[in-house]
Amino acid sequence: MPGTRVLVGxxxxxxxxxxxxxxxxxxxxxxxxxxxxxHHVKASPLNPDRIYAAQSSGWFxxxxxxxxxxxASFTPVGNDFTYDGVPGEHQWYDGTLxxxxxxxxxxxxxxxxxxxxxxxxxxxxxLFRSQDGGGSWAxxxxxxxHDTGPQWQPGAGGLCLHTILQHPTDPDRLYVAISAAGAxxxxxxxxxxxxxxxxxxxxxxxxxxxxxxxxVHRLDLHPAxxxxxxxxxxxDVMRSLDAGDSWxxxxxxxxxxxxxxxxVHAHEPETVYVVPITSDSHHFPPDGRLRVYRSRTGGQQxxxxxxxxxxxxxxxxxxxxxxxxxxxxxxGVYFGTxxxxxYASADSGDTWAPIVRDLPAVMSVExxxxx
Amino acid sequence: MSGSVRVxxxxxxxxxxxxxxxxxxxxxxxxxxxxxxxxxxxxFPVLVGTIRDRGTGLRRPFVRFFACGQDLSHDAPxxxxxxxxxxxxxxxxxxxxxxxx
Numbered sequence: 001m002p003g004t005r006v007l008v009g010x011x012x013x014x015x016x017x018x019x020x021x022x023x024x025x026x027x028x029x030x031x032x033x034x035x036x037x038x039h040h041v042k043a044s045p046l047n048p049d050r051i052y053a054a055q056s057s058g059w060f061x062x063x064x065x066x067x068x069x070x071x072a073s074f075t076p077v078g079n080d081f082t083y084d085g086v087p088g089e090h091q092w093y094d095g096t097l098x099x100x101x102x103x104x105x106x107x108x109x110x111x112x113x114x115x116x117x118x119x120x121x122x123x124x125x126x127l128f129r130s131q132d133g134g135g136s137w138a139x140x141x142x143x144x145x146h147d148t149g150p151q152w153q154p155g156a157g158g159l160c161l162h163t164i165l166q167h168p169t170d171p172d173r174l175y176v177a178i179s180a181a182g183a184x185x186x187x188x189x190x191x192x193x194x195x196x197x198x199x200x201x202x203x204x205x206x207x208x209x210x211x212x213x214x215x216v217h218r219l220d221l222h223p224a225x226x227x228x229x230x231x232x233x234x235x236d237v238m239r240s241l242d243a244g245d246s247w248x249x250x251x252x253x254x255x256x257x258x259x260x261x262x263x264v265h266a267h268e269p270e271t272v273y274v275v276p277i278t279s280d281s282h283h284f285p286p287d288g289r290l291r292v293y294r295s296r297t298g299g300q301q302x303x304x305x306x307x308x309x310x311x312x313x314x315x316x317x318x319x320x321x322x323x324x325x326x327x328x329x330x331x332g333v334y335f336g337t338x339x340x341x342x343y344a345s346a347d348s349g350d351t352w353a354p355i356v357r358d359l360p361a362v363m364s365v366e367x368x369x370x371x
Numbered sequence: 372m373s374g375s376v377r378v379x380x381x382x383x384x385x386x387x388x389x390x391x392x393x394x395x396x397x398x399x400x401x402x403x404x405x406x407x408x409x410x411x412x413x414x415f416p417v418l419v420g421t422i423r424d425r426g427t428g429l430r431r432p433f434v435r436f437f438a439c440g441q442d443l444s445h446d447a448p449x450x451x452x453x454x455x456x457x458x459x460x461x462x463x464x465x466x467x468x469x470x471x472x
Contacts, residue, residue: 035383061431076387
């Protein structure tokens with residue numbers, strides 16, 4: 001019987017939640033790496049036993065852990081994220097320039113095309129690639145060396161490269177997003193990069209049409225329509241029909257268009273999920289009601305999904321990497337909260353139930369659909 | 372001169388290095404922070420980057436070095452450690468600083 005494995009990164013360790021295709025009864029494994037912040041855990045789409053975890057602490061720095069047995073055991077692999085050449089400088093909060101300095105890994109993205117290749121998005125913003133299963137890392141420095149690099153500035157969470165999207169059939173093409181620089185695209189495997197922020201409007205910067213400076217929170221796409229991109233920006237939910245060349249707003253009837261994650265349904269390219277959050281200072285849902293919003297029209301028209309979610313006195317946040325969908329015939333949707341709950345829906349969001357309620361604050365949620 | 376230096380690691384680093392108790396290291400010459408940490412990292416490569424910055428070699432900000440009741444964190448890396456550490460009578464402590472409330 002097909003299985004389901006949810007990989008959860010939290011402030012104080014990682015957890016592996018396992019179920020069958022029905023997704024009703026769950027077993028909980030963890031905490032793995034207890035006491036360490038695990039920013040992201042993600043499995044290879046080519047080898048379901050291969051799982052990577054980004055483990056860090058303010059005391060002892062960054063480690064990368066790898067499992068080759070589906071999460072039963074992990075081994076530390078390479079953690080040398082040295083920038084290519086002289087790192088240069090970027091904008092600091094006060095407008096001065098500050099040298100690029102590695103802080104931590106925000107996101108790990110195993111390749112769709114090679115089981116030994118994995119990408120890492122790091123703070124200060126840069127993209128690294130390993131071609132030996134995480135043993136060694138090399139920066140794809142064309143991104144950081146883009147002409148606009150000295151203009152990049154950190155968002156509240158740091159100058160982080162947090163989103164890495166792969167084109168489903170073209171290994172030359174990648175998309176990344178950086179807070180608060182914007183979205184970028186490469187068509188030559190990361191050698192050269194192009195900002196793709198036309199159409200974004202950000203009230204937090206003086207020139208709303210600026211090529212960079214936009215606080216993009218998350219991107220997603222559906223493999224059947226790889227040129228259609230969805231974006232949750234700091235404020236605004238956006239859509240592009242031309243691989244990011246231009247964007248238009250699809251916030252429509254959302255109660256607020258601030259938020260962090262955005263995910264596309266596994267089988268319906270026009271079905272999109274967001275979790276509206278009150279504002280950039282009120283990092284909790286409007287009215288104390290935790291609602292996922294679903295659009296079946298690629299945005300603009302949204303419906304609140306509330307069945308099984310707390311509808312009073314709920315003041316948690318859902319971070320950018322903390323929502324995912326599975327590939328089962330009845331698409332499952334999952335998200336984790338700053339309050340330590342991981343919610344699952346096995347029916348595309350119509351009904352929800354918590355898998356766990358009391359984990360440390362959830363940083364990331366990924367899901368594997370096992371054969 | 373060479374001797375066996377006893378190093379006490381914080382729990383998280385003991386777990387990473389897969390050791391249960393103190394670590395005993397053979398250090399050539401008069402032990403210093405640098406020579407002890409070089410020997411520690413040579414024995415346990417997984418600890419590279421966890422105590423000192425990989426690029427600069429500087430102590431990570433929230434790591435402290437104690438020995439013989441003294442905070443040696445701000446000593447130059449090539450400063451000789453107390454003689455008691457060099458002969459294994461007192462441990463060299465790597466400590467995660469109090470931080471985070």
